[in-house]
Amino acid sequence: MKNKCFFFSLAVIFLLVSCWPQPPILIGFAGQLSGKQSELGTQGRDGALLAVETINANGGVNGRRLQMLVEDDLGTPEGAAAVDQTLIDKKVVVIIGHMTSNATLGGLKVTEPAKMIMLSPTTSSSELTGLDDYFLRVQSDTGMMGRVMAEYAYSEDHLRTVACIYDIDNAAYTTSYLREFERVFTALGGKMTASVRFSAASNPTFSTYLPELRQDNPQALMIMASGLHTALIAQSVRMDGWQTPLIGVGWAMGNTLVENGGKAVEGMKISQTYDPQSKNPAMIDFQTRFKERFGHDPIFAATQSYETVLVLAAALEKTGGSSTGLREALLQIRNFPGLQGNLTMDPYGDVLRTNFILAVQDGQFVPIKQVDPEQP
Template sequence: MKSKKLFSTLVLLSVTVLCLSSCLAQKPVLIGFVASLTGSTSELGVNGRNGLLMAVEEVNAAGGVNGKAVEVVIKDDQNNPEVGLAVDRELQEAGISFIVAHMTSNMATLSVPFVNSQDMLMINPTMSATTLFGQDDHVIGVISPNSDQAAVIKESMVKDSVGKRVAVIYESQNLAYTGTVKDGIAQEIAPVGGQIIYEEAFLASNSTNYLDIAKRVLSTQSDSIVILASSFDAAMFCQQFYKLNNQTPIYLAAWSMNNDLLLQGGAAVEGVTITSLIDLESQAPAYMAFRDNYLKKYGAEPTFAAVYTYEATMLLLNTVAETANPNPEKVKQAILQKGIYPGLQNEITIDGYGDASRTIYEYVVKNGQFTKAE
């Protein structure tokens, strides 16, 4: 009888262990995604969300992360640092240690210190303020610093022989981004005798007086105009310059490189020069497959936000899959140790601080399309 009871107990324990193992195997891998999904900067966040969801679907279709499905908790930061901090805290309290966030540089002010204090790991798709680089923190980025964009804008001006007297319009809510691009341009053009002769900040809102700002800029008689703003706001400014018969060349940074610029700007953005974080003409097989799938799923060309957030998500999930007993610190160190990762178009190099180095491209708007500059 005792042997039978012992056998039954062992069988019961074995079944219990198997059930527990099975249940654990089915527990999903949870990650968070935080971006501006409403308001004037929402296209950046929506495209980023689309890229992330494509990465998650691809990983799950291939069997998930070590047999576990990936689930995403999506939050809207409303492009407001305090809201961003609140939703980051909600994710942390829900037991989520890995987040793909945020999309605009101003969000880093409160979110990065919080992530550091909670031993979370943030994979940064598109926050590119130069001040975020060179920091030993809990952030891994897949985007180059704004100083790289500023250098490309300067080269464009020098090529066009218009970089001596520059007027700059910049959005102030995302000053962490626009301010560092502006300062970078000033530093870049100084050695060639250029300077910013006029600058004006604006706060993106329904009451922004685009026309009055455009008039003040044109009154300076600058030989080039730089607009550092979202695609929507940049398009609104271009419309006003178009109405005022402006002939001064206009330059935009990569924040404006979204479909809204073409849709909202129309004829007013023809001839505008813009920096791009992706090569729209890339024939890389991985990018072509991603582009085709994106077009089928969303009915639009993928933007840099979609591409970079897809890459950021794949970087995170692949490293979690490769790391035994993954936790934020182990995943961070694994990413830093490897250093070079395949992107959709080219390799992503990540240094010891978790900062990326990428190629920046120059485009112009021609016939209603983004066309690579010659």
């Protein structure tokens, strides 16, 4: 009788303990969520959120739920540093973000000293490549993209002269991209006729830049800016009657570009590690679920954020939800089945993945060339 009572009590206690909600694993997300250029941020957040919801629906990580704390970094280095500090104070195990290179560089000033891992879905500045730090990403670097685009422009599009306008508000991204593009392009025999810079924050009137850009009558104009500003520049170019081929950067690849670019961005070539028309079943499933969840299609930021959280979850499985050893666990990721193909972390926490050259056709991004990563 007593034994029965004892075991019954034990069972009740066990039940209570097992049912008692274990504390969730806190992860942080930081990106630009408000303002005109918030698409990357909101898409990234929503992609990550969908991944979190999917993982939690499947039982979480080691039985623990993931809880994502979202912060708006306003797309600025200062904002990034501020929200990263907030997230560190809230004891997150990792920060997913930021979405642009400049914001990331700002955040790193806080996260590196705190040894807080920053795992970025979209930051691609090559300035962060090859550093043994707490910054990791699932995005190819701008070096790769610049090189791919330069080679394509020279070889496939037979371009020899290209003018360039770039947004210095995200200089970490644009300048590194431009540098690599210019290095490769000129090495191949091409020539940069102009490199004009602007600051998106200053609400510039782009028509004023056109004379400089059109000088020497370059065969193409390369726009290195967010989707909105790429669209605005493209509109400006076309309204000026300049029908030159346009080259965009991966940063701009999104709905904002096509919505605001309209016909002006038709035919624009973009280098990005993302193929929205991928026939990968995982990708199709993701796209379906994303649209169902958020009412619109995902862009690369959402997709790569989703992948980022999946990779993170795989690493957290190994560390038991703790940040201890998380960096090592992340660095050991090899051939992780992403939505677009397998992901492999290099020893510095940079991902090697396939690059695509896409063209805008009827408001859609259509892959026209695929460049697989060189295996290390």
